[in-house]
Amino acid sequence: MSPVTAMYVAQAIHGLTYGMLLFLVASGLTLIFGMMGILNLAHASFFMLSAYFCYQVVAWTDSFWIALILAPIGTGLVGIIVERFLLRKVQKLGLGHIGDLLLTLGIALVISEAVKTIWGTESHQVLIPPSLQGLVTVAGLEYPIYRLFIIGLSLVILGALAFILFKTRLGMIIRAAVSDRDMVSALGINMPRVFMFVFGVGTLMAGVAGVAAAPMLTVFPGLADQIGLDAFVVVVVGGFGSLLGAVVVSLFLGELNSFGIQFIPRLAPVLVFLFMALVLSFKPMGFFGERDE
Amino acid sequence: MPTWGMGGCSVFLEINDLNTYYGPSHVLQGISLTVAKGEIVALLGRNGMGKSTTLKTIMGLAKPKSGQVVFQGNSIFGNPPHKVSMAGIGYVPEERRIFPNLSVEDNLLIGVKGGVIDQSNPDAWTLEKMYEVFPSLKKRRTNKGANLSGGEQQMLAIGRALMGNPSLLLVDEPTEGLAPIIVEAVRDILAEINKMGVSILLVEHNLNVAMSLAHRVYLMGKAHIGFVGTVKELDNNPDARAQYLEV
Amino acid sequence: MRKVLKSVSFFIFLCLTASLFLIGPALAGGEFKLEDMSDMSDFDPNNFQNPTGDTFKIGVLQIFSGPGAGNGELFWITTCWVAHDINKRGGIMIDGKKKLIEVIKGDTMGKPATTKKAAEKLVLEDKVDVLWGTSGSHLALVIQGVADRYKKIFHQSLSMSDSLMDEKNFNKYTFQTMWSTNQVGETTAYFYSQRKKEKKFYIICQDYLFGHSLAESFKKGLTKYYPEAEVVGEDYHPLFAKDFAPYLTKAKASGAEVIFTGDWLPDGGNLVKQARQLGVNVPFANIFIDEPNALSAIGPEGTKGLVNLNQYMGDANNEKGMAFGNKWKELWETKWEAPYNTLLYKWPGGTIGYAVETTYWMLDVFNRAGSSDPEKVIKVWEGDVYKGIGGNRLEMRACDHVVIRDTYATEYVYPNPWFTELSSGTEVFTIPAEKSMPVDGARCK
Numbered sequence: 001m002s003p004v005t006a007m008y009v010a011q012a013i014h015g016l017t018y019g020m021l022l023f024l025v026a027s028g029l030t031l032i033f034g035m036m037g038i039l040n041l042a043h044a045s046f047f048m049l050s051a052y053f054c055y056q057v058v059a060w061t062d063s064f065w066i067a068l069i070l071a072p073i074g075t076g077l078v079g080i081i082v083e084r085f086l087l088r089k090v091q092k093l094g095l096g097h098i099g100d101l102l103l104t105l106g107i108a109l110v111i112s113e114a115v116k117t118i119w120g121t122e123s124h125q126v127l128i129p130p131s132l133q134g135l136v137t138v139a140g141l142e143y144p145i146y147r148l149f150i151i152g153l154s155l156v157i158l159g160a161l162a163f164i165l166f167k168t169r170l171g172m173i174i175r176a177a178v179s180d181r182d183m184v185s186a187l188g189i190n191m192p193r194v195f196m197f198v199f200g201v202g203t204l205m206a207g208v209a210g211v212a213a214a215p216m217l218t219v220f221p222g223l224a225d226q227i228g229l230d231a232f233v234v235v236v237v238g239g240f241g242s243l244l245g246a247v248v249v250s251l252f253l254g255e256l257n258s259f260g261i262q263f264i265p266r267l268a269p270v271l272v273f274l275f276m277a278l279v280l281s282f283k284p285m286g287f288f289g290e291r292d293e
Numbered sequence: 294m295p296t297w298g299m300g301g302c303s304v305f306l307e308i309n310d311l312n313t314y315y316g317p318s319h320v321l322q323g324i325s326l327t328v329a330k331g332e333i334v335a336l337l338g339r340n341g342m343g344k345s346t347t348l349k350t351i352m353g354l355a356k357p358k359s360g361q362v363v364f365q366g367n368s369i370f371g372n373p374p375h376k377v378s379m380a381g382i383g384y385v386p387e388e389r390r391i392f393p394n395l396s397v398e399d400n401l402l403i404g405v406k407g408g409v410i411d412q413s414n415p416d417a418w419t420l421e422k423m424y425e426v427f428p429s430l431k432k433r434r435t436n437k438g439a440n441l442s443g444g445e446q447q448m449l450a451i452g453r454a455l456m457g458n459p460s461l462l463l464v465d466e467p468t469e470g471l472a473p474i475i476v477e478a479v480r481d482i483l484a485e486i487n488k489m490g491v492s493i494l495l496v497e498h499n500l501n502v503a504m505s506l507a508h509r510v511y512l513m514g515k516a517h518i519g520f521v522g523t524v525k526e527l528d529n530n531p532d533a534r535a536q537y538l539e540v
Numbered sequence: 541m542r543k544v545l546k547s548v549s550f551f552i553f554l555c556l557t558a559s560l561f562l563i564g565p566a567l568a569g570g571e572f573k574l575e576d577m578s579d580m581s582d583f584d585p586n587n588f589q590n591p592t593g594d595t596f597k598i599g600v601l602q603i604f605s606g607p608g609a610g611n612g613e614l615f616w617i618t619t620c621w622v623a624h625d626i627n628k629r630g631g632i633m634i635d636g637k638k639k640l641i642e643v644i645k646g647d648t649m650g651k652p653a654t655t656k657k658a659a660e661k662l663v664l665e666d667k668v669d670v671l672w673g674t675s676g677s678h679l680a681l682v683i684q685g686v687a688d689r690y691k692k693i694f695h696q697s698l699s700m701s702d703s704l705m706d707e708k709n710f711n712k713y714t715f716q717t718m719w720s721t722n723q724v725g726e727t728t729a730y731f732y733s734q735r736k737k738e739k740k741f742y743i744i745c746q747d748y749l750f751g752h753s754l755a756e757s758f759k760k761g762l763t764k765y766y767p768e769a770e771v772v773g774e775d776y777h778p779l780f781a782k783d784f785a786p787y788l789t790k791a792k793a794s795g796a797e798v799i800f801t802g803d804w805l806p807d808g809g810n811l812v813k814q815a816r817q818l819g820v821n822v823p824f825a826n827i828f829i830d831e832p833n834a835l836s837a838i839g840p841e842g843t844k845g846l847v848n849l850n851q852y853m854g855d856a857n858n859e860k861g862m863a864f865g866n867k868w869k870e871l872w873e874t875k876w877e878a879p880y881n882t883l884l885y886k887w888p889g890g891t892i893g894y895a896v897e898t899t900y901w902m903l904d905v906f907n908r909a910g911s912s913d914p915e916k917v918i919k920v921w922e923g924d925v926y927k928g929i930g931g932n933r934l935e936m937r938a939c940d941h942v943v944i945r946d947t948y949a950t951e952y953v954y955p956n957p958w959f960t961e962l963s964s965g966t967e968v969f970t971i972p973a974e975k976s977m978p979v980d981g982a983r984c985k
Contacts, residue, residue, distance in 0.1 A: 017783070
């Protein structure tokens with residue numbers, strides 16, 4: 001492969017890596033909003049919280065793999081507690097979206113302060129596990145194994161998610177609830193319990209992304225901001241509640257970022273918003289949007 | 294509270310002095326009605342009188358402020374919808390609200406309580422039985438809900454509710470927007486279901502359909518009940534009809 | 541007649557000699573003397589006790605809360621070290637009596653409005669004698685305004701924009717000891733021109749005013765000192781960027797031999813970390829990527845070859861500097877606790893070095909002025925020459941209150957005398973002051 005081709009292929013894979021990471025974060029966000037109508041401003045904070053959990057577990061056990069399992073679970077548990085004891089109460093107050101926004105914003109702030117109090121304001125490092133370090137050479141292109149791992153891991157999770165959504169009754173319930181959750185409730189299904197589960201799973205997936213991203217980025221209190229905005233764009237453009245929309249738009253944004261930087265670097269940061277404006281002017285519900293809110 | 298002309302029939306569903314608000318608007322002001330086991334009761338009246346709200350309140354989709362809702366002797370007042378459903382009440386809503394992104398078969402399956410057909414109940418609805426009673430649904434079993442015609446969607450909405458083996462069905466405007474032939478079919482299906490033992494509380498603006506199905510009728514004025522009686526009694530009361538029904 | 545001439549000439553001779561003793565000290569400027577330093581073994585940054593009573597107050601304006609609070613942490617220890625030392629010596633002479641040093645925090649929170657409030661509070665309520673700070677030229681400018689308004693000396697110790705002391709922004713109360721963007725560009729270009737090795741440079745900077753200015757000054761520096769060099773590409777990334785891979789792939793494909801960056805952490809750390817993960821082993825010429833915690837995560841291999849340019853550098857061959865450094869390190873090893881026990885605080889090089897050194901200078905100036913009166917301080921500081929910790933010469937240019945000094949470059953190697961966990965600089969290359977002068981500011985014509 002010529003160096004120029006290698007460069008383009010590398011950029012394409014970079015786009016996949018970032019796109020899949022973005023998907024892991026955005027998928028939870030879109031399901032939560034699509035199904036529960038909750039705009040979770042704290043979602044990216046869970047991503048960050050999981051990165052800190054990962055750092056801590058690695059510090060205790062010296063094992064990235066154990067962290068990969070425990071940190072997302074821990075994050076998911078925090079998510080479930082938040083849903084069960086905070087969100088549900090706020091929803092009963094009947095404040096509508098404002099209530100959710102205020103509460104999740106508050107949670108984001110609490111998480112932000114908590115990580116600073118527990119782990120300090122300095123950055124922390126998580127190392128790539130030895131088995132995933134280094135580069136692999138394919139047809140003349142050298143590419144880091146770890147980034148390929150991120151892609152692989154995300155695909156596995158995407159597969160699991162798709163399986164649950166399209167091959168299980170729970171998945172059927174979730175898909176139905178995205179279009180009409182009251183009707184699902186009227187069919188005898190305990191929606192509060194389903195909500196809690198979806199919120200927990202969505203948060204867990206953001207947690208997986210947090211662990212995956214930790215060795216690539218630095219673990220510091222501003223970690224949430226980096227990915228939060230992009231995740232929202234994915235949800236809005238892909239359509240609330242649409243997993244397919246989340247996949248497609250995440251990957252597209254990843255590639256847009258890579259090739260934007262490659263060819264029109266001065267415009268690259270704005271491209272995302274141009275893209276969003278363009279799509280929304282033709283399809284205000286997003287590409288695959290189904291919700292009526 | 295008085296039961297109206299029931300004689301010895303058991304009261305299945307009883308609503309007493311129900312008050313519901315939508316924000317500041319007092320939409321139901323002291324509504325009372327009953328449904329006996331095996332009955333079809335029709336709730337009639339002009340648009341906006343609170344008929345749908347009454348059904349929604351029973352189903353737990355609207356929150357009542359005060360009053361009583363008793364089903365089979367147990368209070369279901371203020372219960373969330375899934376609890377009301379599990380108590381044995383099925384809901385066929387206005388606008389059908391079938392799930393557009395699910396197939397016909399999945400729409401039916403989602404109505405199965407707990408996800409598992411009750412093997413111990415010989416009368417339990419199964420997919421086979423459903424497709425016998427609703428052959429049009431069988432034809433379209435793999436189609437997505439959004440691709441069905443209005444009439445097919447209505448059948449699906451009814452079937453979906455039935456899959457939960459309800460003993461009482463709340464049906465809201467089932468013939469709305471349907472062609473006369475389909476209206477007939479819907480009417481017949483509801484009659485057949487009732488014969489199988491399902492009680493029905495029906496909101497219907499089509500007077501002929503309502504009168505041909507119901508045993509008793511309630512006429513709703515603004516947020517209150519204005520008339521109650523058998524179909525025959527309503528037939529013989531043109532004043533009531535004039536006062537509460539379409540002009 | 542002859543007798544009279546003899547007496548007169550003798551008398552003139554006496555006067556001249558006497559005046560030398562008077563003017564001499566004033567002309568000679570100040571000097572950091574390690575032997576005068578107090579016994580610092582009781583210094584604990586977590587438990588610094590501010591003196592009470594009629595004290596000399598330094599208002600330190602930095603970020604003390606939020607994600608950037610690490611900055612405030614850093615400049616707390618540097619200022620308190622100096623205060624503790626001076627206090628143990630008895631304080632400085634102000635208006636005829638010895639005053640002890642009190643350090644007061646002003647939280648800028650990284651925002652202009654908050655910075656203004658904090659600076660004004662320090663001046664009006666806490667009645668500080670001098671303002672000290674801050675990171676972020678847009679914030680420094682705000683404090684300059686406050687200094688001018690209330691006629692308070694402002695020691696601008698941390699911001700780099702060339703325009704801070706230009707005609708428009710200069711005021712006589714502000715003294716900038718931080719080197720400027722222009723100097724960084726010339727320092728770097730001069731270093732590589734003398735090295736005569738690498739010719740192809742790629743620029744990756746943060747996409748805001750500072751990043752762009754730095755890139756421009758580097759390009760200008762290359763034109764001036766190293767015209768054979770080629771800038772093979774330049775990219776500007778958003779602050780706190782998520783993924784540097786696309787930029788690094790471009791840089792690699794361009795055939796660059798060095799990547800120049802002004803990125804501060806975490807961007808700088810992530811840039812190098814991701815580069816090494818991607819197999820991009822090109823050295824980074826940088827000014828802020830000397831933070832040992834971040835570098836230790838990358839490890840000795842990945843940090844080899846990094847070139848750090850700075851206005852202060854720990855030099856193993858500088859006896860005076862090493863003597864000071866070892867005293868600091870001993871306390872780090874034996875006494876200090878979190879957050880001051882990480883690798884960042886092990887050696888007083890780089891940022892810690894220049895913050896400590898210029899604070900000693902500042903207090904020395906006030907001591908020689910013998911007063912908090914800004915006019916008196918200005919008279920002493922303008923044109924003042926100070927010998928820093930390593931014996932290096934710092935001159936405060938009178939016309940625009942910026943510092944003329946040598947600057948330094950070092951290439952990271954392993955092993956090195958400082959750390960086992962990462963590569964670090966051993967040989968220090970000095971860029972003479974005249975090769976990287978600050979731009980001519982306000983009154984310099």
